Amino acid sequence: MLQAYRKHVQERAEQGIVPKPLSAEQMTELVDLFKNPPKGEEDFILDLITNRVPAGVDQAAYVKAAFLSAIAKGETTSPLIDKAHAVKLLGTMLGGYNIETLVKLLEDDDLGELAAEQLKHTLLVFDAFHDVAELSKKGNANAKSVIQSWADAEWFTSKEPLAEKITLTVFMVPGETNTDDLSPAQDAWSRPDIPLHALAMLKNPKAGIDGNPLEIIEDLKTKGHPVVYVGDVVGTGSSRKSATNSVLWLMGDDIPYIPNKRDGGFCLGGKIAPIFFNTMEDAGALPVELDVSKMEMGDIIDLYPYAGKVEKNGEVISEFSLKTDVLLDEVRAGGRIPLIIGRGLTTRAREFLGLPTSDIFRLPDPVVASDKGYTLAQKMVGKACGLEGVRPHQYCEPKMTTVGSQDTTGPMTRDELKDLACLGFFCRFNHAVILSYSGLSQTD
Numbered sequence: 001m002l003q004a005y006r007k008h009v010q011e012r013a014e015q016g017i018v019p020k021p022l023s024a025e026q027m028t029e030l031v032d033l034f035k036n037p038p039k040g041e042e043d044f045i046l047d048l049i050t051n052r053v054p055a056g057v058d059q060a061a062y063v064k065a066a067f068l069s070a071i072a073k074g075e076t077t078s079p080l081i082d083k084a085h086a087v088k089l090l091g092t093m094l095g096g097y098n099i100e101t102l103v104k105l106l107e108d109d110d111l112g113e114l115a116a117e118q119l120k121h122t123l124l125v126f127d128a129f130h131d132v133a134e135l136s137k138k139g140n141a142n143a144k145s146v147i148q149s150w151a152d153a154e155w156f157t158s159k160e161p162l163a164e165k166i167t168l169t170v171f172m173v174p175g176e177t178n179t180d181d182l183s184p185a186q187d188a189w190s191r192p193d194i195p196l197h198a199l200a201m202l203k204n205p206k207a208g209i210d211g212n213p214l215e216i217i218e219d220l221k222t223k224g225h226p227v228v229y230v231g232d233v234v235g236t237g238s239s240r241k242s243a244t245n246s247v248l249w250l251m252g253d254d255i256p257y258i259p260n261k262r263d264g265g266f267c268l269g270g271k272i273a274p275i276f277f278n279t280m281e282d283a284g285a286l287p288v289e290l291d292v293s294k295m296e297m298g299d300i301i302d303l304y305p306y307a308g309k310v311e312k313n314g315e316v317i318s319e320f321s322l323k324t325d326v327l328l329d330e331v332r333a334g335g336r337i338p339l340i341i342g343r344g345l346t347t348r349a350r351e352f353l354g355l356p357t358s359d360i361f362r363l364p365d366p367v368v369a370s371d372k373g374y375t376l377a378q379k380m381v382g383k384a385c386g387l388e389g390v391r392p393h394q395y396c397e398p399k400m401t402t403v404g405s406q407d408t409t410g411p412m413t414r415d416e417l418k419d420l421a422c423l424g425f426f427c428r429f430n431h432a433v434i435l436s437y438s439g440l441s442q443t444d
Contacts, residue, residue, distance in 0.1 A: 065097035095124025095421030150349035174208035179237030235276025284335035290320035364395035
Protein backbone atom coordinates (compact mmCIF):
# COMPACT_ATOMS: atom_id res chain seq x y z
CA MET A 1 0.00 0.00 0.00
CA LEU A 2 2.78 2.43 0.91
CA GLN A 3 4.69 1.67 -2.28
CA ALA A 4 1.59 2.31 -4.39
CA TYR A 5 0.84 5.50 -2.48
CA ARG A 6 4.37 6.84 -2.89
CA LYS A 7 4.18 6.12 -6.61
CA HIS A 8 0.96 8.14 -6.73
CA VAL A 9 2.62 10.97 -4.77
CA GLN A 10 5.46 11.05 -7.31
CA GLU A 11 3.06 11.09 -10.27
CA ARG A 12 1.13 13.99 -8.81
CA ALA A 13 4.33 15.85 -7.92
CA GLU A 14 5.34 15.67 -11.58
CA GLN A 15 2.08 17.50 -12.31
CA GLY A 16 2.88 20.06 -9.63
CA ILE A 17 0.03 19.04 -7.32
CA VAL A 18 -0.48 17.24 -4.03
CA PRO A 19 -1.70 13.62 -3.87
CA LYS A 20 -5.36 12.73 -3.62
CA PRO A 21 -6.83 12.10 -0.17
CA LEU A 22 -6.84 8.49 0.99
CA SER A 23 -9.66 6.29 -0.22
CA ALA A 24 -11.63 3.93 2.01
CA GLU A 25 -9.61 1.01 0.66
CA GLN A 26 -6.30 2.72 1.41
CA MET A 27 -7.53 3.69 4.86
CA THR A 28 -8.47 0.07 5.56
CA GLU A 29 -4.96 -1.04 4.65
CA LEU A 30 -3.51 1.77 6.73
CA VAL A 31 -5.40 0.49 9.77
CA ASP A 32 -3.67 -2.88 9.35
CA LEU A 33 -0.30 -1.09 9.24
CA PHE A 34 -1.07 0.69 12.51
CA LYS A 35 -1.57 -2.62 14.26
CA ASN A 36 1.89 -3.76 13.20
CA PRO A 37 3.83 -0.68 12.00
CA PRO A 38 6.66 -1.23 9.50
CA LYS A 39 9.94 -0.12 11.02
CA GLY A 40 10.93 3.34 9.90
CA GLU A 41 7.45 4.20 8.61
CA GLU A 42 5.93 5.29 11.93
CA ASP A 43 5.98 9.05 11.31
CA PHE A 44 4.81 8.65 7.72
CA ILE A 45 1.71 6.61 8.51
CA LEU A 46 0.88 8.90 11.45
CA ASP A 47 0.93 11.83 9.04
CA LEU A 48 -1.34 9.95 6.63
CA ILE A 49 -4.06 9.27 9.20
CA THR A 50 -3.77 12.78 10.61
CA ASN A 51 -3.69 14.90 7.46
CA ARG A 52 -4.64 12.87 4.38
CA VAL A 53 -8.13 11.55 5.20
CA PRO A 54 -11.22 13.55 4.14
CA ALA A 55 -13.39 14.88 6.93
CA GLY A 56 -17.17 14.65 7.19
CA VAL A 57 -18.98 11.54 6.01
CA ASP A 58 -16.59 10.33 3.34
CA GLN A 59 -16.17 6.55 3.41
CA ALA A 60 -12.48 6.89 4.29
CA ALA A 61 -13.54 9.05 7.25
CA TYR A 62 -15.86 6.23 8.33
CA VAL A 63 -12.95 3.77 8.44
CA LYS A 64 -10.76 6.30 10.27
CA ALA A 65 -13.43 7.11 12.85
CA ALA A 66 -14.18 3.42 13.46
CA PHE A 67 -10.50 2.64 14.05
CA LEU A 68 -9.90 5.60 16.36
CA SER A 69 -13.13 4.87 18.24
CA ALA A 70 -12.04 1.28 18.78
CA ILE A 71 -8.74 2.50 20.25
CA ALA A 72 -10.47 5.04 22.51
CA LYS A 73 -12.87 2.38 23.79
CA GLY A 74 -10.09 -0.14 24.36
CA GLU A 75 -11.38 -2.53 21.71
CA THR A 76 -8.10 -2.49 19.77
CA THR A 77 -4.60 -1.11 20.20
CA SER A 78 -1.76 0.39 18.21
CA PRO A 79 1.78 1.08 19.41
CA LEU A 80 1.57 4.47 17.67
CA ILE A 81 -1.74 5.84 18.95
CA ASP A 82 -2.88 5.70 22.58
CA LYS A 83 -6.43 6.43 23.76
CA ALA A 84 -5.84 10.14 24.34
CA HIS A 85 -4.24 10.62 20.92
CA ALA A 86 -7.16 8.78 19.32
CA VAL A 87 -9.63 11.18 20.97
CA LYS A 88 -7.64 14.19 19.77
CA LEU A 89 -7.63 12.85 16.21
CA LEU A 90 -11.38 12.25 16.38
CA GLY A 91 -11.71 15.90 17.30
CA THR A 92 -10.11 17.00 14.01
CA MET A 93 -12.74 15.31 11.82
CA LEU A 94 -15.30 18.18 11.92
CA GLY A 95 -18.36 15.98 12.41
CA GLY A 96 -20.21 12.92 11.20
CA TYR A 97 -18.83 9.53 12.14
CA ASN A 98 -16.71 10.85 15.02
CA ILE A 99 -19.54 12.46 16.98
CA GLU A 100 -21.19 9.40 18.53
CA THR A 101 -17.93 8.23 20.12
CA LEU A 102 -17.01 11.69 21.42
CA VAL A 103 -20.43 12.07 23.03
CA LYS A 104 -20.24 8.64 24.67
CA LEU A 105 -16.76 9.40 25.99
CA LEU A 106 -18.16 12.34 27.95
CA GLU A 107 -19.07 9.71 30.55
CA ASP A 108 -15.58 8.21 30.63
CA ASP A 109 -13.65 8.94 33.82
CA ASP A 110 -10.29 9.17 32.05
CA LEU A 111 -11.19 10.58 28.63
CA GLY A 112 -14.36 12.56 29.32
CA GLU A 113 -12.72 15.94 29.79
CA LEU A 114 -10.58 15.48 26.68
CA ALA A 115 -13.63 14.47 24.63
CA ALA A 116 -15.42 17.58 25.87
CA GLU A 117 -12.59 19.78 24.62
CA GLN A 118 -12.98 18.29 21.14
CA LEU A 119 -16.75 18.80 21.09
CA LYS A 120 -16.50 22.41 22.25
CA HIS A 121 -15.00 23.36 18.89
CA THR A 122 -17.07 20.98 16.76
CA LEU A 123 -20.03 22.54 14.94
CA LEU A 124 -21.40 19.71 12.81
CA VAL A 125 -23.14 17.85 15.64
CA PHE A 126 -26.75 18.19 14.41
CA ASP A 127 -29.10 15.85 16.35
CA ALA A 128 -26.28 14.79 18.69
CA PHE A 129 -26.97 18.10 20.47
CA HIS A 130 -29.88 16.36 22.18
CA ASP A 131 -27.60 13.59 23.43
CA VAL A 132 -25.20 16.11 24.99
CA ALA A 133 -28.14 18.04 26.46
CA GLU A 134 -29.57 14.88 28.04
CA LEU A 135 -26.22 14.05 29.63
CA SER A 136 -26.09 17.60 30.93
CA LYS A 137 -29.54 17.23 32.50
CA LYS A 138 -28.32 14.10 34.26
CA GLY A 139 -25.51 16.08 35.85
CA ASN A 140 -22.58 15.06 33.65
CA ALA A 141 -19.97 17.77 34.23
CA ASN A 142 -18.29 17.27 30.86
CA ALA A 143 -21.57 17.61 28.97
CA LYS A 144 -22.38 20.74 30.97
CA SER A 145 -19.06 22.28 30.01
CA VAL A 146 -19.70 21.53 26.32
CA ILE A 147 -23.16 23.11 26.38
CA GLN A 148 -21.78 26.18 28.18
CA SER A 149 -18.96 26.48 25.66
CA TRP A 150 -21.40 26.33 22.76
CA ALA A 151 -23.59 28.91 24.49
CA ASP A 152 -20.57 31.20 24.94
CA ALA A 153 -19.62 30.70 21.27
CA GLU A 154 -16.08 29.69 22.18
CA TRP A 155 -15.88 27.95 18.79
CA PHE A 156 -16.01 31.52 17.36
CA THR A 157 -14.26 33.67 19.98
CA SER A 158 -11.23 31.34 19.99
CA LYS A 159 -10.54 32.33 16.37
CA GLU A 160 -8.57 35.45 15.49
CA PRO A 161 -10.69 38.29 14.08
CA LEU A 162 -9.80 39.79 10.72
CA ALA A 163 -6.83 42.12 11.05
CA GLU A 164 -7.23 45.91 10.89
CA LYS A 165 -4.62 46.05 8.11
CA ILE A 166 -3.85 43.33 5.58
CA THR A 167 -0.94 43.63 3.15
CA LEU A 168 -1.58 41.90 -0.19
CA THR A 169 0.07 41.39 -3.57
CA VAL A 170 -2.16 42.13 -6.55
CA PHE A 171 -2.87 39.54 -9.25
CA MET A 172 -4.66 41.77 -11.75
CA VAL A 173 -6.91 40.45 -14.51
CA PRO A 174 -8.26 43.36 -16.59
CA GLY A 175 -11.74 43.31 -18.04
CA GLU A 176 -14.26 40.59 -17.25
CA THR A 177 -13.37 37.29 -15.63
CA ASN A 178 -16.16 34.76 -16.00
CA THR A 179 -16.32 31.43 -14.22
CA ASP A 180 -15.36 29.61 -17.42
CA ASP A 181 -12.04 31.47 -17.27
CA LEU A 182 -11.51 30.20 -13.72
CA SER A 183 -13.06 26.77 -14.26
CA PRO A 184 -12.99 25.91 -17.99
CA ALA A 185 -15.90 23.78 -19.17
CA GLN A 186 -13.58 21.49 -21.13
CA ASP A 187 -11.97 20.55 -17.80
CA ALA A 188 -15.26 20.01 -15.95
CA TRP A 189 -14.39 16.33 -15.48
CA SER A 190 -11.65 17.30 -12.99
CA ARG A 191 -13.74 19.65 -10.82
CA PRO A 192 -14.01 17.23 -7.85
CA ASP A 193 -10.19 17.04 -7.78
CA ILE A 194 -9.56 20.64 -6.68
CA PRO A 195 -5.73 20.76 -7.01
CA LEU A 196 -5.86 19.15 -10.46
CA HIS A 197 -8.69 21.34 -11.70
CA ALA A 198 -6.91 24.48 -10.48
CA LEU A 199 -4.18 23.80 -13.05
CA ALA A 200 -6.73 24.78 -15.72
CA MET A 201 -7.48 28.20 -14.24
CA LEU A 202 -7.00 30.92 -16.88
CA LYS A 203 -5.58 28.33 -19.30
CA ASN A 204 -7.43 30.03 -22.14
CA PRO A 205 -5.63 33.19 -23.34
CA LYS A 206 -6.68 36.30 -21.44
CA ALA A 207 -5.91 39.87 -22.45
CA GLY A 208 -3.70 41.61 -19.92
CA ILE A 209 -1.91 38.48 -18.69
CA ASP A 210 1.54 37.98 -20.19
CA GLY A 211 2.87 34.51 -19.50
CA ASN A 212 1.65 31.47 -17.58
CA PRO A 213 -0.89 32.67 -14.96
CA LEU A 214 0.02 29.94 -12.48
CA GLU A 215 3.71 30.79 -12.72
CA ILE A 216 2.89 34.47 -12.25
CA ILE A 217 0.91 33.68 -9.09
CA GLU A 218 3.77 31.62 -7.68
CA ASP A 219 6.21 34.41 -8.47
CA LEU A 220 3.97 36.97 -6.75
CA LYS A 221 3.92 34.81 -3.61
CA THR A 222 7.69 35.27 -3.29
CA LYS A 223 7.01 38.88 -2.28
CA GLY A 224 5.91 37.46 1.07
CA HIS A 225 2.26 38.51 1.15
CA PRO A 226 -1.03 36.76 0.34
CA VAL A 227 -2.01 37.15 -3.30
CA VAL A 228 -5.37 38.80 -3.99
CA TYR A 229 -7.41 38.21 -7.17
CA VAL A 230 -8.32 41.61 -8.65
CA GLY A 231 -10.45 42.31 -11.70
CA ASP A 232 -12.77 44.87 -13.24
CA VAL A 233 -15.61 42.35 -13.34
CA VAL A 234 -15.22 38.99 -11.60
CA GLY A 235 -17.25 35.80 -11.43
CA THR A 236 -19.95 36.11 -14.07
CA GLY A 237 -21.25 32.71 -15.18
CA SER A 238 -22.69 29.67 -13.48
CA SER A 239 -19.70 27.56 -12.37
CA ARG A 240 -19.13 29.60 -9.25
CA LYS A 241 -18.21 26.77 -6.87
CA SER A 242 -15.50 25.18 -8.99
CA ALA A 243 -14.27 28.67 -9.91
CA THR A 244 -14.04 29.58 -6.23
CA ASN A 245 -12.26 26.32 -5.48
CA SER A 246 -9.60 27.10 -8.07
CA VAL A 247 -9.00 30.67 -6.88
CA LEU A 248 -8.73 29.59 -3.26
CA TRP A 249 -6.49 26.62 -4.03
CA LEU A 250 -4.01 29.01 -5.63
CA MET A 251 -4.49 31.96 -3.24
CA GLY A 252 -6.21 30.66 -0.10
CA ASP A 253 -5.14 29.05 3.17
CA ASP A 254 -4.65 25.41 4.08
CA ILE A 255 -7.30 23.97 6.41
CA PRO A 256 -5.66 22.03 9.26
CA TYR A 257 -6.20 18.26 8.96
CA ILE A 258 -8.35 18.64 5.81
CA PRO A 259 -6.62 17.50 2.60
CA ASN A 260 -6.93 19.16 -0.82
CA LYS A 261 -9.18 22.01 0.21
CA ARG A 262 -8.51 25.63 1.19
CA ASP A 263 -10.47 28.55 2.56
CA GLY A 264 -9.86 32.24 3.18
CA GLY A 265 -8.33 34.41 0.50
CA PHE A 266 -9.31 37.78 -0.93
CA CYS A 267 -11.06 38.98 -4.08
CA LEU A 268 -11.39 42.63 -5.16
CA GLY A 269 -13.54 43.63 -8.09
CA GLY A 270 -15.11 46.69 -9.64
CA LYS A 271 -18.09 44.37 -9.83
CA ILE A 272 -18.34 40.84 -8.42
CA ALA A 273 -21.16 38.65 -9.70
CA PRO A 274 -23.63 38.00 -6.83
CA ILE A 275 -23.53 34.20 -6.96
CA PHE A 276 -19.72 34.19 -7.10
CA PHE A 277 -19.63 36.73 -4.27
CA ASN A 278 -21.85 34.47 -2.16
CA THR A 279 -19.77 31.38 -2.91
CA MET A 280 -16.60 33.19 -1.86
CA GLU A 281 -18.40 34.12 1.36
CA ASP A 282 -19.28 30.48 1.96
CA ALA A 283 -15.61 29.52 1.66
CA GLY A 284 -14.37 32.09 4.16
CA ALA A 285 -12.92 34.50 1.61
CA LEU A 286 -13.34 38.29 1.76
CA PRO A 287 -14.87 39.61 -1.49
CA VAL A 288 -14.99 43.39 -1.79
CA GLU A 289 -16.47 45.58 -4.53
CA LEU A 290 -14.50 48.78 -5.08
CA ASP A 291 -12.70 50.88 -7.69
CA VAL A 292 -9.69 48.84 -8.87
CA SER A 293 -8.54 51.21 -11.62
CA LYS A 294 -5.37 52.18 -9.73
CA MET A 295 -4.25 48.62 -9.08
CA GLU A 296 -1.78 46.85 -11.34
CA MET A 297 -0.20 43.40 -11.52
CA GLY A 298 2.36 42.96 -8.75
CA ASP A 299 1.34 46.00 -6.69
CA ILE A 300 1.73 45.74 -2.92
CA ILE A 301 -1.41 47.17 -1.32
CA ASP A 302 -2.73 47.56 2.21
CA LEU A 303 -6.38 46.62 2.70
CA TYR A 304 -8.19 48.13 5.69
CA PRO A 305 -11.44 46.13 5.95
CA TYR A 306 -12.85 48.07 8.93
CA ALA A 307 -11.86 51.53 7.70
CA GLY A 308 -13.03 50.70 4.16
CA LYS A 309 -9.99 51.80 2.20
CA VAL A 310 -7.03 50.51 0.17
CA GLU A 311 -3.63 52.17 0.20
CA LYS A 312 -0.64 51.86 -2.12
CA ASN A 313 2.65 53.39 -1.04
CA GLY A 314 0.79 55.16 1.77
CA GLU A 315 -1.71 56.80 -0.58
CA VAL A 316 -5.42 55.94 -0.52
CA ILE A 317 -6.28 54.60 -3.97
CA SER A 318 -9.77 53.24 -3.30
CA GLU A 319 -12.53 53.39 -0.70
CA PHE A 320 -15.42 51.02 -0.11
CA SER A 321 -18.20 49.89 2.16
CA LEU A 322 -18.67 46.20 2.88
CA LYS A 323 -21.98 44.84 1.62
CA THR A 324 -22.60 43.78 5.21
CA ASP A 325 -20.50 43.83 8.36
CA VAL A 326 -21.48 40.18 8.83
CA LEU A 327 -18.72 39.47 6.28
CA LEU A 328 -16.20 40.13 9.05
CA ASP A 329 -17.75 37.38 11.18
CA GLU A 330 -17.91 35.04 8.18
CA VAL A 331 -14.19 35.37 7.55
CA ARG A 332 -13.43 34.85 11.24
CA ALA A 333 -15.63 31.74 11.39
CA GLY A 334 -14.04 30.23 8.28
CA GLY A 335 -17.00 30.91 6.01
CA ARG A 336 -20.66 31.83 5.90
CA ILE A 337 -21.76 28.20 6.22
CA PRO A 338 -19.74 27.53 9.41
CA LEU A 339 -21.02 30.84 10.80
CA ILE A 340 -24.67 29.96 10.13
CA ILE A 341 -24.30 26.48 11.62
CA GLY A 342 -22.29 27.78 14.57
CA ARG A 343 -24.73 30.58 15.37
CA GLY A 344 -27.54 28.05 15.28
CA LEU A 345 -25.64 25.78 17.68
CA THR A 346 -25.01 28.71 20.04
CA THR A 347 -28.68 29.69 19.90
CA ARG A 348 -29.80 26.14 20.76
CA ALA A 349 -27.38 25.96 23.67
CA ARG A 350 -28.51 29.30 25.05
CA GLU A 351 -32.16 28.35 24.74
CA PHE A 352 -31.42 25.11 26.57
CA LEU A 353 -29.73 27.04 29.38
CA GLY A 354 -32.44 29.70 29.47
CA LEU A 355 -30.03 32.45 28.42
CA PRO A 356 -30.84 35.49 26.27
CA THR A 357 -29.73 35.73 22.66
CA SER A 358 -25.98 36.10 22.25
CA ASP A 359 -24.64 39.56 21.43
CA ILE A 360 -21.30 38.25 20.15
CA PHE A 361 -22.25 38.11 16.48
CA ARG A 362 -22.76 40.96 14.04
CA LEU A 363 -26.30 41.15 12.68
CA PRO A 364 -27.48 42.11 9.19
CA ASP A 365 -28.93 45.59 8.83
CA PRO A 366 -32.74 45.57 9.03
CA VAL A 367 -34.54 46.12 5.74
CA VAL A 368 -36.56 49.25 5.17
CA ALA A 369 -40.20 48.74 6.05
CA SER A 370 -42.58 48.63 3.09
CA ASP A 371 -46.34 48.36 2.64
CA LYS A 372 -45.93 47.06 -0.91
CA GLY A 373 -46.72 43.52 -1.89
CA TYR A 374 -44.27 40.76 -2.81
CA THR A 375 -43.29 39.33 -6.17
CA LEU A 376 -43.82 35.61 -6.74
CA ALA A 377 -40.08 34.98 -6.25
CA GLN A 378 -40.10 36.94 -2.97
CA LYS A 379 -43.05 34.86 -1.77
CA MET A 380 -41.34 31.59 -2.71
CA VAL A 381 -38.14 32.44 -0.84
CA GLY A 382 -40.19 33.82 2.04
CA LYS A 383 -42.18 30.60 2.35
CA ALA A 384 -38.93 28.62 2.63
CA CYS A 385 -37.91 30.99 5.45
CA GLY A 386 -41.24 30.82 7.27
CA LEU A 387 -42.12 34.36 6.19
CA GLU A 388 -44.81 35.92 4.06
CA GLY A 389 -42.13 37.24 1.75
CA VAL A 390 -38.63 38.75 1.64
CA ARG A 391 -37.36 42.18 0.61
CA PRO A 392 -34.24 43.15 -1.35
CA HIS A 393 -31.09 42.92 0.84
CA GLN A 394 -33.00 41.09 3.58
CA TYR A 395 -31.08 38.32 5.35
CA CYS A 396 -32.91 35.03 5.71
CA GLU A 397 -32.09 31.34 6.15
CA PRO A 398 -34.39 29.10 4.09
CA LYS A 399 -35.01 25.48 4.96
CA MET A 400 -33.55 23.39 2.14
CA THR A 401 -35.34 20.17 1.23
CA THR A 402 -33.83 19.38 -2.18
CA VAL A 403 -30.39 19.77 -3.74
CA GLY A 404 -30.13 19.37 -7.50
CA SER A 405 -27.01 19.07 -9.62
CA GLN A 406 -26.25 18.40 -13.27
CA ASP A 407 -23.76 15.87 -14.57
CA THR A 408 -20.57 17.98 -14.68
CA THR A 409 -20.92 19.21 -11.10
CA GLY A 410 -22.63 16.20 -9.50
CA PRO A 411 -19.47 14.65 -7.99
CA MET A 412 -18.35 18.05 -6.70
CA THR A 413 -21.77 18.65 -5.12
CA ARG A 414 -21.56 15.20 -3.53
CA ASP A 415 -18.23 16.12 -1.93
CA GLU A 416 -19.65 19.39 -0.60
CA LEU A 417 -22.50 17.51 1.07
CA LYS A 418 -20.04 15.05 2.57
CA ASP A 419 -18.12 17.95 4.07
CA LEU A 420 -21.27 19.04 5.90
CA ALA A 421 -21.02 15.75 7.85
CA CYS A 422 -24.77 15.22 8.01
CA LEU A 423 -25.77 11.58 8.33
CA GLY A 424 -29.44 12.26 7.57
CA PHE A 425 -29.35 12.97 3.85
CA PHE A 426 -31.85 11.24 1.61
CA CYS A 427 -30.68 11.08 -1.99
CA ARG A 428 -32.75 10.40 -5.09
CA PHE A 429 -31.25 10.25 -8.57
CA ASN A 430 -33.40 10.54 -11.67
CA HIS A 431 -31.70 7.95 -13.85
CA ALA A 432 -33.43 9.00 -17.05
CA VAL A 433 -32.41 12.64 -16.59
CA ILE A 434 -28.79 11.69 -15.91
CA LEU A 435 -28.75 9.57 -19.06
CA SER A 436 -30.22 12.34 -21.19
CA TYR A 437 -27.67 14.89 -19.94
CA SER A 438 -24.78 12.56 -20.61
CA GLY A 439 -25.99 11.60 -24.05
CA LEU A 440 -26.42 7.91 -23.13
CA SER A 441 -29.38 5.66 -23.80
CA GLN A 442 -30.90 3.11 -21.41
CA THR A 443 -29.06 0.39 -23.34
CA ASP A 444 -25.71 2.18 -22.93
